[in-house]
Amino acid sequence: MKLSYSKLKLALLKEISIFPLVVFRIAFGLLLCFSLFRFMYNGWIEDCYTTPLFHFTYQYFNWVTPFETSIMYFIVSVCGLSALFIGLGFLYRISTIVFFLSFTYLELIEKSWYLNHYYFVSLVAFLLICVPAHRRFSLDSRIKSDLQLNTVPNWTIVILKLQLCCVYFFGGIAKLNSDWLLNAQPLKIWLKARVDLPILGSLFEYDITPYLFSWSGMLYDLIIPFLLWTKKTRPIAYVFVVFFHVITYALFNIGMFPWLMIFGSLIFITKQEWQVINNKLFNFQPSKVIQFKNYKTKGFVIPMIIIFFSFQFLFPFRHHLLTDNVFWTENGFRFSWHVMVMEKNGYTEFTVINNDTNERWVEYPSQTLSTIQKKQMSFQPDMIWQYAQFLKEKYTNKEVTNCSIYVTSKVALNGRFSQTFINPKTDLVSLKSVDEIYNYIVPLKD
Amino acid sequence: MAFTLKKASYLFFIISLLFIITISCDTNGINEKQFRTEYYKETQLSNIYDNEISKLNEQLIEATIRLNVITEEFAQQPTLVNLISIRNEWTEMVLVWKQLELYRVGPISSSYIYYRINYWPTNITFINNFIDGTDVINESYIESKGGSAKGISALEYLLFNTDAETTLNSFTTDFNFERRLDYLVSLSQNLITKTQELEALWIAYNPEFISATEVGLDGSQNLVINEMVALLEEIKIYKLGKALGDTNGGAIDINELEAYRSQKSLEIIKANLKSLERSFNGDFAQTPFRIGFDDYLIQLGYESLAIEINNNFINCYTKIDAINNPLIIEVVNSTQNVTDLQTAVTELLVLIKVDMANAIGSTITFNDNDGD
Incomplete structure (x- = not known):
């Protein structure tokens, strides 16, 4: 045991070129800068943060709330600028901390806008705080030349590779289910809707196509981390990465995710491989700097890496302890890299009964929630419970202090007919914690 | 066989070229099936x-x-x-x-x-x-x-x-x-x-x-489907629900009915439903092209859903026919009949809003989010 830890430590402390880390820093910083200013340009600050009357907050993070519109613009701008500074390698340490805090704050405000790649960005931003990615080809190293490094310890690159592999690998694991593999769902639905796409679209008419896409997508996710990690297969693996993500970008409304994975995967390309590309395409000869001393790894770093990734490897599996069908109940669905694995739609309406007077009100979420909030809530039990709590507060303010709240909910998953989702006889007010609602989900019938 | 960088580069350029051709190809280059789909839409x-x-x-x-x-x-x-x-x-x-x-x-x-x-x-x-x-x-x-x-x-x-x-x-x-x-x-x-x-x-x-035959949010098919959902919600929430007391603690309020003065509330709802049904089935006039959303669902392999939606239209008319007086009278004297109609409209709404959206693929067609 001790021997393997020593071997691991030795491997992680081995000095390697800083170049992949620098490339990753530049790509990540510039892409996220673009992404955040795009977020502003699309009017999503209003849509996500300031227009909704009510926010679906994350468990234990109820205290995270938005500010008024002008302040939110300021925060998103600061977040975008800090991403730019990361890309430029300017005030790097401060920029990574500001970016991590501001981005995570923005992500935590509204659960209905949860996306796997937002979670990924937060994790990578955290990891970037810990690594010296600004010590070459950066404004910081220009200003202070003694910062410059030619090499860094291997762990500074390995942690980013591992984080990227988590997305792929657990994304692949999530696809190991009967809907995906045996019924080719939801790809059967999604591809049939894109038969109008020139050339490729004609393939989607065939019944076999969604099966081919499902199986190849699953195999891609499970295998690509290993292909990227192996020197011999890396070139073809990167070709696959580009091809796969460009295809998904063209087929689905998937935003920044493909670009994040394409640019993120650059971390795997070594300095030697960059040199080959450079010699063939650019013939740019960067000067080698004089490195005064190696980057020193503090003693706690390796144990911290082990703890961090143990959590990363175990946490996505938590749904196995919580539910027997994570797609239906969504208990443990988030933060587990369930990427593009289901087509789900729902309908909800709430009935509020004043137990003192028997008065009855029907509450339609469309009258309070935004389109995205309404859609996401309609099939996510924890959000249904949260909305019931919001209604309880609303009616308490109207002096209806003793009320029961029931939900009529219908959900359709992966092409099945809609089914009752939450037991309509459940008084949601009587459920004291969000976790209790999972006990009242009506099992999925095939 | 080991893949060298050179081979990978060639492969990359070939695939990229194919992809560029794919996405930049104009509709003149589409095949017969796609032409049929476009023509159909x-x-x-x-x-x-x-x-x-x-x-x-x-x-x-x-x-x-x-x-x-x-x-x-x-x-x-x-x-x-x-x-x-x-x-x-x-x-x-x-x-x-x-x-x-x-x-x-x-x-x-x-x-x-x-x-x-x-x-x-x-x-x-x-x-x-x-x-x-x-x-x-x-x-x-x-x-x-x-x-x-x-x-x-x-x-x-x-x-x-x-x-x-x-x-x-x-x-x-x-x-x-x-x-x-x-x-x-x-x-x-x-x-x-x-x-x-x-x-x-x-x-x-x-x-x-x-x-506007595209599958995105601005595609005309989607605009019409969204309006079908909006109109059914309007019937359920405003044209029936408010009068049934859904928003005021359960007290019947005939003043909340649409066109209660003329006592045409029920006929208006029926006219709304008839136009929804015609739009769903494309059953507008004596034309050879009676193509509607039902045909689209059948094409996607959801014939049973198309039948179910049509059955629910019939169910709504049955509930309307069970109402013998103007809604302004019936909502007071036979509230259950009106509630039954509202339930039938809700069932139809769920089928179009949830099931049809699920069959067509709402991630592509309805959502305006940004990713996975």
Whole structure:
């Protein structure tokens, strides 16, 4: 045991070129800068943060709330600028901390806008705080030349590779289910809707196509981390990465995710491989700097890496302890890299009964929630419970202090007919914690 | 065999080239199946416009012109017979409008013309204040007013607020009867203008409507589906739910019904549902191309869902037929019948909003999110 830890430590402390880390820093910083200013340009600050009357907050993070519109613009701008500074390698340490805090704050405000790649960005931003990615080809190293490094310890690159592999690998694991593999769902639905796409679209008419896409997508996710990690297969693996993500970008409304994975995967390309590309395409000869001393790894770093990734490897599996069908109940669905694995739609309406007077009100979420909030809530039990709590507060303010709240909910998953989702006889007010609602989900019938 | 960087680069360029050709290929290069899909979609959309929207627009203009002619006759000869004629003509006109109401899409929606044609509930305080005022009442005056004081609902208020004789008195002998008559005539004139504007908007928008065959949010199919959902929600929440007391603790409130003064609430709901059904089935006229969303679902392999949706339309009509009196009476005397209708509408709403969206693929067609 001790021997393997020593071997691991030795491997992680081995000095390697800083170049992949620098490339990753530049790509990540510039892409996220673009992404955040795009977020502003699309009017999503209003849509996500300031227009909704009510926010679906994350468990234990109820205290995270938005500010008024002008302040939110300021925060998103600061977040975008800090991403730019990361890309430029300017005030790097401060920029990574500001970016991590501001981005995570923005992500935590509204659960209905949860996306796997937002979670990924937060994790990578955290990891970037810990690594010296600004010590070459950066404004910081220009200003202070003694910062410059030619090499860094291997762990500074390995942690980013591992984080990227988590997305792929657990994304692949999530696809190991009967809907995906045996019924080719939801790809059967999604591809049939894109038969109008020139050339490729004609393939989607065939019944076999969604099966081919499902199986190849699953195999891609499970295998690509290993292909990227192996020197011999890396070139073809990167070709696959580009091809796969460009295809998904063209087929689905998937935003920044493909670009994040394409640019993120650059971390795997070594300095030697960059040199080959450079010699063939650019013939740019960067000067080698004089490195005064190696980057020193503090003693706690390796144990911290082990703890961090143990959590990363175990946490996505938590749904196995919580539910027997994570797609239906969504208990443990988030933060587990369930990427593009289901087509789900729902309908909800709430009935509020004043137990003192028997008065009855029907509450339609469309009258309070935004389109995205309404859609996401309609099939996510924890959000249904949260909305019931919001209604309880609303009616308490109207002096209806003793009320029961029931939900009529219908959900359709992966092409099945809609089914009752939450037991309509459940008084949601009587459920004291969000976790209790999972006990009242009506099992999925095939 | 090891893949070298050189081989990988060649492969990358070949794949990229293929992809660029794929995404940049114009529709002239599409194959027969895709041509059929495009043709099918365009045919469905042109079917909606040519055989439903365009025809209903024409019928609506004709109905408003007839209404105006009778109204002007009534202004010359304010008799009970003429009043009844206006009421009948208003009813015919409103039932045409309620079939067109579904198509509030694109620039038609953003023009707010719907609010100027039919905003309900109408604001009777505004109307009475305008009549009791001193400004000259003519069409320009009505044009300058907001939707809550004009259009179909304002006409209904003037024509149906009380029994026929009392209403007739309001135009012949009551205080300010002449100005009330002016207001009535001007409303009917303005309604012609507005329906003609609506037709002009549609004529301008039609080419874009028919050609927007894309699957994205701006595709015309999606716009129509979204409006189908919106209209069913409106029937459930506003046209039935509010009167059933859904928003006030359960107390029945007949004043919340649409067109309760004319007692046409139920016929209006039926007209809405009929237009929804025709749109779903593409069953507009005696044309060889009766292509609708049912055919699209069948093409995607969801024939049972298409059948189920059609069964639910029938179920809604059965519930409507079980209501023997005007809704204003039935909602008080046989509340359960009205509740049953609301339940049937909800079931239809779920099928279109949830099941049809799930079958068509809402991640692609409805969502405006940004990723996985």
